[in-house]
Amino acid sequence: MKKEDKRILRRVFAAVAVVLFLGWFVFWPLNKYIESPGSADNLKSYVTIPGHPDKRKGSFMITSVYLQQARPVTYLWAKLTPNTTIENAQDVTGGQSGKTFDRVQDFYMKSAVNQAIAVAFKADHRPVKTDYLGIYVLQVQKNSKFKGKIKVGDTITKVNGHHFDTAHGYQKYIGRQKLGSSLTVTYLHNNKQLTATAPLVKITNSRVGIGIILTDNTKVHTKPKVSVDPGRLGGPSGGLMFALQIYQQISGRDLRHGQKIAGTGTINRDGTVGEIGGIDKKVVAAHRAGAKVFFAPYVKPSKLLLKYEEGHQTNYQMAKATAKKYAPGMKVIPVTSFEDAVNYLENHTK
Numbered sequence: 365m366k367k368e369d370k371r372i373l374r375r376v377f378a379a380v381a382v383v384l385f386l387g388w389f390v391f392w393p394l395n396k397y398i399e400s401p402g403s404a405d406n407l408k409s410y411v412t413i414p415g416h417p418d419k420r421k422g423s424f425m426i427t428s429v430y431l432q433q434a435r436p437v438t439y440l441w442a443k444l445t446p447n448t449t450i451e452n453a454q455d456v457t458g459g460q461s462g463k464t465f466d467r468v469q470d471f472y473m474k475s476a477v478n479q480a481i482a483v484a485f486k487a488d489h490r491p492v493k494t495d496y497l498g499i500y501v502l503q504v505q506k507n508s509k510f511k512g513k514i515k516v517g518d519t520i521t522k523v524n525g526h527h528f529d530t531a532h533g534y535q536k537y538i539g540r541q542k543l544g545s546s547l548t549v550t551y552l553h554n555n556k557q558l559t560a561t562a563p564l565v566k567i568t569n570s571r572v573g574i575g576i577i578l579t580d581n582t583k584v585h586t587k588p589k590v591s592v593d594p595g596r597l598g599g600p601s602g603g604l605m606f607a608l609q610i611y612q613q614i615s616g617r618d619l620r621h622g623q624k625i626a627g628t629g630t631i632n633r634d635g636t637v638g639e640i641g642g643i644d645k646k647v648v649a650a651h652r653a654g655a656k657v658f659f660a661p662y663v664k665p666s667k668l669l670l671k672y673e674e675g676h677q678t679n680y681q682m683a684k685a686t687a688k689k690y691a692p693g694m695k696v697i698p699v700t701s702f703e704d705a706v707n708y709l710e711n712h713t714k
Contacts, residue, residue: 423620497582538574
């Protein structure tokens, strides 16, 4: 082979190597996820209540975290970018596939909206009817004999022909059965009613069960009807802000007084607010959108609690520290309940 031919061949190999490296660097998926500040969206466009439009100035804003599977190029970018973290895929998805993870996040959002509607209507002294649909399947454990039959996202409506009005009712009934005895489960899969029969397995040393991680699946009914379209947002962390938006509309009160109010936190039926993940990124997103007030879930810190908290800080501690560094002028308000948030708005935003 001539020298010129060898030189050309080396150049071709080098070019191919560069192309392959660039392809790997830009496109190869890693077993990591990158979390960065997402958006802070005006909830006026999410909530519709006939006869109760929101024409007031200002906005209640739902904040989010942008989540993406890491590639080598984005991994390097995340290492160099403030308020951006790299998480193990197992910690983010719990080992679930992307499709299953998205389905669970959608359910959490629907559940948060239901709770928010109930809290807002109760605060305005309006009736709320709740239908208990059954128990929603969040995860099917490896030792479950129902694995391959019941899937994440299904709703169990009966066990051995019995329907209960709480997850505790189902757990109590199942717990009275014997290890290895068969149980017939009626469940909804893609809106179709199906049944499956399998033996019970040991959950703990003293308990038997079907081997699923579950939560209540409920639906609320109100007059007027509240319609919420969360778009592509998922998870339970928007509960508090949805409750504030719905309450302002249904009550006709002006809680914002023209201000941009952001925040985060789960909401329970009794109005208590719970902690969430990624609050530092949500503070940054709110600041970029012009919010001057940010509601952060509050829990009393203790050594044991801080040991397991994200960044060894409570939500409120992390939000306050982030605002001090990256969101000057933003007030971070600690809240333990929906009532705390309303009281603050009544007394500090006029």
